[in-house]
Amino acid sequence: MGIHPIRFLRIMGLLDGISLITLLFISMPLKYFADLPQFVSVNGSIHGGIFMIYFLAIILVQLRIQWNIGWSFLAILAAFIPFSNFVLEIKLKKMQPLLHTKPFPKHWLVYAIIFFSFFDLFVQLPVMSTYALSVGASVFIAGIVVGLYSFMNTFGNIFSGVFTDKIGAFRILVFGLFTSAMSLLCYQLVDNTAVLLIVRCIHGFSSGFITPAAFTLLANMRTAKEQGSGSAVTGSFVGIAAIVGPASSGILASKISVPNVLSLVALYGIILLIGLLLFLRKSPLPKRKKKETSEKLQWNNGILKAYCGAFFLMFSQGVLAYLLPIYVQDLGYGARMSGTLLSVFGIVAVLIFVLPTNKIFDYFDAQFTLLIGVLLLGIAQIGIGLTSEMTWLYAILALYGVGFAFLFPSINAILIEATTEKIRGKAYGYFYAFFSFGVVAGSSVLGTLNLVGTSGFLFTGILLFSFCGFISFSLFRSDASLVKAKA
CATH class of the missing domain: 1.20.1250.20 (MFS general substrate transporter like domains)
Structure with missing residues (x-):
């Protein structure tokens, strides 16, 4: 029998924790107080090598144990906080007998x-x-x-x-x-x-x-x-x-x-x-009978919403990538600040995706979460254009991340629900064509109309609110039809 993936992770975690502590509390003081920078160079290289193996151990556990992905993110976070690896080691030691390897x-x-x-x-x-x-x-x-x-x-x-x-x-x-x-x-x-x-x-x-x-x-x-x-x-x-x-x-x-x-x-x-x-x-090819005619892609209401959602999501992204660095620079901050703001939106979205909050998308109708997502993106776009305080910009970009997190899985779920396996490939092909076109349209439309700064964000927000109106009308019409059918 080979070494248990959790045991391998525990070993590498301890080594990573020891190398981090020696780097921070021994090598760094020797560099700054004893003028011995060579210790940092050697210790830093060793720590970097150990961390890479530790990261691979986390991937191995995720693939073979298939635990909640939140544990993998927690293990990565522990590598950056002194003594956290030792706390994690105690927890992993208790968990190891209960976790068994699974097929790839x-x-x-x-x-x-x-x-x-x-x-x-x-x-x-x-x-x-x-x-x-x-x-x-x-x-x-x-x-x-x-x-x-x-x-x-x-x-x-x-x-x-x-x-x-x-x-x-x-x-x-x-x-x-x-x-x-x-x-x-x-x-x-x-x-x-x-x-x-x-x-x-x-x-x-x-x-x-x-x-x-x-x-x-x-x-x-x-x-x-x-x-x-x-x-x-x-x-x-x-x-x-x-x-x-x-x-x-x-x-x-x-x-x-x-x-x-x-x-x-x-x-x-x-x-x-x-x-x-x-x-x-060995993935099977699509099964088709000899006399079976190929199914055509029917542009129903679900597919239309998914495609429009994909377009407006990436239109909004294109606007953000185009306008935010210019806007932040006009406020007197450097390029690093705009990068940090974009990272905030990404981090918030990823947390909603990987934490138990992702179960929201199984419990609520995808069209409802789509409406919430587009609404939050619209509010965030307008909020950016009306805000000059950096603290508020961070909060608004976090709100944008929540909107992105609601919108992306919703349009995927709507598309899947509106298609069959026989035409799903073609449906996804057009879906991501709208994705790609939205990125180009977001920056080029605003550039053509010469909308920069506040006017560009307000224009995008109003556009997103218009799409909200379309979704709301569609939901109202479907509810009315349902009530009429029951009557």
Whole structure:
């Protein structure tokens, strides 16, 4: 028998805790009070190596024990607080006899693929415009380079949806991961603007194949009762990518070149591709009888709400990414402050996704939580435009995070409820096409109308309130129809 995953985590946790304490209470004082910086260098390197193994141990436990994901986040948090590892060790020792290993959870591999898809997107945000300028692009062309990825993503999403229903999500994921990884490596060949534009087209189109196929595969793995909370867990990986992606690329780009940063992302994609071939290769293809005609996508009320929700969610995101840094700068703060504000919204959304609060989406009707989410986003957009105090901005961005957390799983649950497995791939293809188009529209519409600062946030808030009116009218009409049918 091999070592129990919990025991391995306990060992690495103790080592991590000891190395953190020696770094903070021995090496750091020696550096500042005895002028011996070499102790920090050696201890810091050892602690970094131990933490990486400790982090891998947490992933191993999550995959093999499949405990509540909140425990994994708690274990990560313990690594940053002195003596917390020792407190966690006492709890894990009591829990170990009660926790048994389980078969490899295939859905976690799909979660990792979804994280890769959005991580790939968010990694580019802080570095792509400056990288385009560094290879000779003008400011105008640099803007095209940034937007071209999402524009081509739209076409990849649609193609992915169509072919997922025909040949299965597994094959589409293999194609998407392989071509996306190769396109990321192609940034090493960029030496002028023309080549960069070609690579951006290929990268955006190939990456567009991943998300619809992955979400379709996950939706078909879940039961009907799990769709709401399951979509919330999926949303947590999107939120984590939104937090980790920009920060990690900014840090890495200051140490290594942008093409090398993107090559590291490609390596992650290749590892996922190998895992996909090893663990999901036997995924069945869609079953179709020879004489069966293919089912067509019917644009019913549920699909329309899901698509509009996806568009307005990402329209709001595009506005936030475009206006918030400018707005914060006009208030007299630096770029770091806008990044911190965006992190607050992401952290709040992820907490709602992973904590027991995600059960809300199983208990309440998805159309009701959709209405709440859009309403909160609208209030937050207007609130940002009317606020100049930083404390209030933090509170409003937290409110925005709550709105995002309500909206994302709701539109996924509505789409799943409104479709069958035979057309779900195509439905998700168009769904994420609206997603990609919303990002482009958010910044470009406000740029075209020359709406900046307060006017831009007010315009977006009013637009979101208009969508709230549509949802409310639809809910009222459906309730009236139900009452009439009972009568």
